[in-house]
Amino acid sequence: MASRFTDIPNEVVDQLLANLGFNDVISFAQTCHRYCALAIPRHSEYRVVLFETGLDPTWTHLAQRLDLAHNVRAIHIGNLRAPDPYAYLGPVFHTPETLMDFDHDLSLSICERRRDMLRAIETMTKLETLRWDWISGDMMPILPELLLALSKVDTLRRFVFNLTPNSPAPDLHKNMDHSLLSISNLTSLHFDVNTRRVFPASPNLLRRWLLNLSSLRFLGVQAGGLAADCDNLLFPHLRCLILLPENNAEDTLPLLKFLEKHPGIAELRWFLREGLEPVRLSESFLPNLKRLSASSSLFYALEQAHNEPKVFLGLPSARPTA
DSSP states (O other): OSGGGSSSSSSHHHHHHTTSSSHHHHHHHOOHHHHHHHTTTTTTTTTTTESSSSHHHHHHHHHOOOOHTOOOEEEEETTSSSTTTTTGGGGGOOOOOOOOOOOHHHOOOOOHHHHHHHHHHOTTTTTOOOEEEEOOOOOOOGHHHHHHHHHHHTOOOOEEEEOOOOOOOOOOOOGGGHHTTTTTOEEOOOEEEEHHHTTTTOOHHHHHHHHHTTOEEEEEEEEEHHHHHHOOOOOOOOOOEEEESSSSOOHHHHHHHHHHOTTTTTEEEOOTTTTTOOOOOOSSSSOOOOOOEEEEHHHHHHHHHHSOOOOOOOOOOOOOOO
């Protein structure tokens, strides 16, 4: 039995570090050279990882170093140079710079990289956040397997999927329905996708998926997609809602009924189309609303519904609480 903390084996210290927050890991690493070697970079650079594409060589690196993949809490697949309009949805992402063997990784074929990506994700037993900005179709052949692998990650709580401007829409077919519907432990979902365009074979897939996500506290979806599928949807814990604009006009009435069923919403972002009839709301509409980013027509309607304005125009807060 160890009589002092410094006598604890490295394997046990490694498990302790795996349960510490990032700031605590850095503080712990500053106590001595031994703990610094254990904590950095394994628990500092490999918590929140950025991948430029689905075939980034970092996937192969993590597939070969499963001890590092086990430490990953959040991943972002997307363009390194693209602005991050949804930065408040998650932590700051970066690409690991140490313990990498890029010469070996770049020699692998596309099929080998896809295999390594799946293997790495299956090992990320602490993964909490996934953000994917769709750029190309290079991952289409394994997308069903990828979604299935994510459905087996019990710790996944935040899922962000954006179709970047001018990127080709993935042709998702019926074989992917089961995999997507199996991702059901989310508390935050940001799905900036025209479901009618991406899921032509399953136009009600978004509604079926949302029915499985009763624990959502944060929801961001295209307004038109939610308006078409919001019947019988109820999220008792919903606190933040972002209704994203799309090219097609959304039906306002179903969305207003959806909001009425969720009085716990404290943050709302919704820009109505110009030229709509004035919105008429009851005095009890969204009684807990504290922050609003919306068109002037909605703001005016809320102001008229309440004797005193209880909301103000502004941007969403730093990050929703999961």
